[in-house]
Amino acid sequence: xxxxxxxxxxxxxxxxxxxxxxxxxxxxxxxxxxxxxxxxxxxxxxxxxxxxxxxxxxxxxxxxxxxxxxxxxxxxxxxxxxxxxxxxxxxxxxxxxxxxxxxxxxxxxxxxxxxxxxxxxxxxxxxxxxxxxxxxxxxxxxxxxxxxxxxxxxxxxxxxxxxxxxxxxxxxxxxxxxxxxxxxxxxxxxxxxxxxxxxxxxxxxxxxxxxxxxxxxxxxxxxxxxxxxxxxxxxxxxxxxxxxxxxxxxxxxxxxxxxxxxxxxxxxxxxxxxxxxxxxxxxxxxxxxxxxxxxxxxxxx
Amino acid sequence: xxxxxxxxxxxxxxxxxxxxxxxxxxxxxxxxxxxxxxxxxxxxxxxxxxxxxxxxxxxxxxxxxxxxxxxxxxxxxxxxxxxxxxxxxxxxxxxxxxxxxxxxxxxxxxxxxxxxxxxxxxxxxxxxxxxxxxxxxxxxxxxxxxxxxxxxxxxxxxxxxxxxxxxxxxxxxxxxxxxxxxxxxxxxxxxxxxxxxxxxxxxxxxxxxxxxxxxxxxxxxxxxxxxxxxxxxxxxxxxxxxxxxxxxxxxx
Amino acid sequence: xxxxxxxxxxxxxxxxxxxxxxxxxxxxxxxxxxxxxxxxxxxxxxxxxxxxxxxxxxxxxxxxxxxxxxxxxxxxxxxxxxxxxxxxxxxxxxxxxxxxxxxxxxxxxxxxxxxxxxxxxxxxxxxxxxxxxxxxxxxxxxxxxxxxxxxxxxxxxxxxxxxxxxxxxxxxxxxxxxxxxxxxxxxxxxxxxxxxxxxxxxxxxxxxxxxxxxxxxxxxxxxxxxxxxxxxxxxxxxxxxxxxxxxxxxxxxxxxxxxxxxxxxxxxxxxxxxxxxxxxx
Numbered sequence: 001x002x003x004x005x006x007x008x009x010x011x012x013x014x015x016x017x018x019x020x021x022x023x024x025x026x027x028x029x030x031x032x033x034x035x036x037x038x039x040x041x042x043x044x045x046x047x048x049x050x051x052x053x054x055x056x057x058x059x060x061x062x063x064x065x066x067x068x069x070x071x072x073x074x075x076x077x078x079x080x081x082x083x084x085x086x087x088x089x090x091x092x093x094x095x096x097x098x099x100x101x102x103x104x105x106x107x108x109x110x111x112x113x114x115x116x117x118x119x120x121x122x123x124x125x126x127x128x129x130x131x132x133x134x135x136x137x138x139x140x141x142x143x144x145x146x147x148x149x150x151x152x153x154x155x156x157x158x159x160x161x162x163x164x165x166x167x168x169x170x171x172x173x174x175x176x177x178x179x180x181x182x183x184x185x186x187x188x189x190x191x192x193x194x195x196x197x198x199x200x201x202x203x204x205x206x207x208x209x210x211x212x213x214x215x216x217x218x219x220x221x222x223x224x225x226x227x228x229x230x231x232x233x234x235x236x237x238x239x240x241x242x243x244x245x246x247x248x249x250x251x252x253x254x255x256x257x258x259x260x261x262x263x264x265x266x267x268x269x270x271x272x273x274x275x276x277x278x279x280x281x282x283x284x285x286x287x288x289x290x291x292x293x294x295x296x297x298x299x300x301x
Numbered sequence: 302x303x304x305x306x307x308x309x310x311x312x313x314x315x316x317x318x319x320x321x322x323x324x325x326x327x328x329x330x331x332x333x334x335x336x337x338x339x340x341x342x343x344x345x346x347x348x349x350x351x352x353x354x355x356x357x358x359x360x361x362x363x364x365x366x367x368x369x370x371x372x373x374x375x376x377x378x379x380x381x382x383x384x385x386x387x388x389x390x391x392x393x394x395x396x397x398x399x400x401x402x403x404x405x406x407x408x409x410x411x412x413x414x415x416x417x418x419x420x421x422x423x424x425x426x427x428x429x430x431x432x433x434x435x436x437x438x439x440x441x442x443x444x445x446x447x448x449x450x451x452x453x454x455x456x457x458x459x460x461x462x463x464x465x466x467x468x469x470x471x472x473x474x475x476x477x478x479x480x481x482x483x484x485x486x487x488x489x490x491x492x493x494x495x496x497x498x499x500x501x502x503x504x505x506x507x508x509x510x511x512x513x514x515x516x517x518x519x520x521x522x523x524x525x526x527x528x529x530x531x532x533x534x535x536x537x538x539x540x541x542x543x544x545x546x547x548x549x550x551x552x553x
Numbered sequence: 554x555x556x557x558x559x560x561x562x563x564x565x566x567x568x569x570x571x572x573x574x575x576x577x578x579x580x581x582x583x584x585x586x587x588x589x590x591x592x593x594x595x596x597x598x599x600x601x602x603x604x605x606x607x608x609x610x611x612x613x614x615x616x617x618x619x620x621x622x623x624x625x626x627x628x629x630x631x632x633x634x635x636x637x638x639x640x641x642x643x644x645x646x647x648x649x650x651x652x653x654x655x656x657x658x659x660x661x662x663x664x665x666x667x668x669x670x671x672x673x674x675x676x677x678x679x680x681x682x683x684x685x686x687x688x689x690x691x692x693x694x695x696x697x698x699x700x701x702x703x704x705x706x707x708x709x710x711x712x713x714x715x716x717x718x719x720x721x722x723x724x725x726x727x728x729x730x731x732x733x734x735x736x737x738x739x740x741x742x743x744x745x746x747x748x749x750x751x752x753x754x755x756x757x758x759x760x761x762x763x764x765x766x767x768x769x770x771x772x773x774x775x776x777x778x779x780x781x782x783x784x785x786x787x788x789x790x791x792x793x794x795x796x797x798x799x800x801x802x803x804x805x806x807x808x809x810x811x812x813x814x815x816x817x818x819x820x821x822x823x824x825x826x827x828x829x830x831x832x833x834x
Contacts, residue, residue: 011379021732025645029658036661097575122583126760128787132794167582198565228669230763255671278675289667385728395719399741409727
């Protein structure tokens with residue numbers, strides 16, 4: 001009888017702990033979902049004063065003047081798009097060749113291992129250090145280039161920011177591209193080789209068409225990265241709230257304007273307008289991410 | 302039957318909507334070796350996984366009916382506690398790779414929070430390894446990881462791990478199918494010795510093995526027990542045509 | 554025909570040449586950056602640099618003791634918050650079927666990974682700084698812990714999925730309760746993979762500046778109170794780099810050198826844990 005009671009007690013304790021364990025696990029997954037939702041909600045609610053006060057003018061207005069209370073984010077939108085697209089344009093040939101080098105030409109060997117590690121390392125270096133290095137290393141180079149071209153020798157600006165940004169996103173897109181290239185079926189390539197195709201022809205007519213969707217996903221995800229990149233861009237773009245008139249002009253991006261003005265923003269609408277920029281970044285990068293990842297996932301299966 | 306330890310009553314098991322065990326009524330004799338034979342997919346593994354209630358861990362796995370162990374329906378007991386009384390050895394040796402040999406043998410106690418003192422533990426480890434005929438081979442390396450052992454040794458370590466819990470029944474799921482003939486012979490010999498004190502149920506693909514070591518044999522076909530009897534009878538005078546075909550090697 | 558073949562072969566070679574050249578060129582910035590930082594940073598480093606506080610403008614010398622301590626503290630607190638939550642979530646993913654919680658939570662991880670760090674900074678500011686009316690190291694830690702989560706969750710999920718099912722069965726068949734099987738058998742078998750994800754997460758946030766701008770904020774003095782503003786390496790680099798004073802630039806180079814070395818070491822560490830992990834199975 002004593003034994004019986006003890007046994008039931010053991011079983012009850014066991015059941016409680018078991019249930020507690022499972023609850024903890026599913027609870028953390030649910031909390032994660034709630035947190036993400038709350039993040040979005042927080043941004044949305046805090047943007048409301050600005051959304052109400054400014055409406056669509058927020059997007060097409062290009063005057064950003066806290067003194068007169070005008071907040072048009074067009075110049076930041078343009079600045080962000082310009083730097084990101086330019087960075088993609090510069091980096092994509094390099095990411096693609098690294099992807100081909102590691103995924104097709106030399107998938108093995110010590111040099112490829114070294115290269116792969118070097119690329120990963122490049123990805124690990126903090127943004128603020130890219131910015132700092134950019135100020136002292138890239139800016140003088142750009143300045144002398146500007147002098148040769150007859151542009152005002154400022155050094156910082158859209159072009160400089162894009163250049164450093166392109167170096168920063170190479171590792172990310174290169175590793176994605178390598179991944180999709182390595183997924184091209186060997187049999188497909190062998191079939192082409194057996195018909196007498198050269199390697200270039202295999203790449204041109206077999207690999208590139210096969211990975212087209214994966215490739216675009218890689219570039220899309222790299223764009224997502226570039227859009228939100230803050231520190232290096234903030235340090236190199238010149239921080240001017242006006243529409244850039246040339247590639248060498250100074251400007252501002254959505255992320256850099258937040259970094260520069262957020263702690264100083266006085267006034268309800270000003271503060272809220274900066275949060276609305278954050279909300280915009282959140283939504284855009286989220287959409288890009290979901291689309292890009294879905295393409296990659298479909299490509300994988 | 303006299304000396305019955307385990308008895309099933311109208312027992313059925315499903316994976317989702319596919320029925321893998323149909324209306325099982327079978328008794329297992331105490332301190333004997335019972336071999337479960339049959340072509341692949343006949344439900345023999347599922348059957349022994351129902352005995353220690355591992356089957357229900359699969360998704361959508363369900364059962365109906367009763368299995369009595371010492372007269373008590375195991376489906377009315379707590380599965381976790383139940384498994385402490387029923388040892389199981391799997392097809393592929395699966396020692397805990399993060400633990401030493403010593404820790405592996407005593408794992409059933411430490412993981413279940415039983416408090417044993419050093420001397421008691423030493424006794425359990427030595428006894429279990431002796432019983433699993435492994436003691437002489439590993440006694441100098443007790444505190445090394447079990448992963449350097451050969452496949453056969455690892456399997457005997459797994460047997461020792463089960464024996465350490467002093468189970469009422471030892472279930473073996475094709476324990477030698479991943480092993481070489483010499484290791485297989487060692488394990489068969491070992492099982493023969495163990496039946497003095499343990500009830501053994503062994504699933505096997507190998508008809509010769511069943512004939513060599515078992516006292517009773519059950520032949521499963523498409524989820525049903527098509528025949529079960531003393532091994533001698535099954536092999537010399539099978540009543541069922543499927544059994545006959547199987548043991549003479551005509552399918553399987 | 555022969556002409557055509559020669560053209561095709563030439564084209565093939567030229568392309569290969571391009572691939573190799575472009576690949577080599579893309580390594581150049583890395584080499585330049587590392588060399589430049591070492592050159593600028595190494596001369597600044599001495600004992601004093603590690604142990605003293607920054608000096609006011611105009612005075613020579615000074616160090617980054619406060620930022621070093623601050624960074625370590627902020628990251629430590631962030632890790633302590635992210636690891637338990639990340640591991641339990643990863644464990645949930647590793648064993649659950651694809652129900653709606655799984656799908657939605659998985660999506661959340663992907664989304665979290667893609668949110669720009671500056672936006673995380675804003676959100677944590679609104680959650681933890683504005684309501685209390687003051688910047689704090691703790692809010693910085695929370696921001697960083699959000700950024701560490703994806704790598705911890707993903708590595709936990711993937712590692713635990715790789716742990717052989719047989720190990721789990723062995724434990725369960727001994728009558729070990731499910732929760733104990735997960736915690737004492739499956740987790741230890743996958744510990745190096747989980748650790749790898751944690752280090753990766755730390756490496757990812759060690760240099761993060763943007764989420765700290767509006768949270769930990771920075772502090773010219775030594776502070777150990779996590780509910781007050783605190784200095785950190787990336788913040789000090791940013792603030793000094795954009796300042797007009799040469800002496801502060803020197804400090805920033807020294808701090809950059811330390812930060813890059815830290816990230817390098819962490820990266821190498823992940824490589825090592827990764828290798829050990831692969832040998833085991």
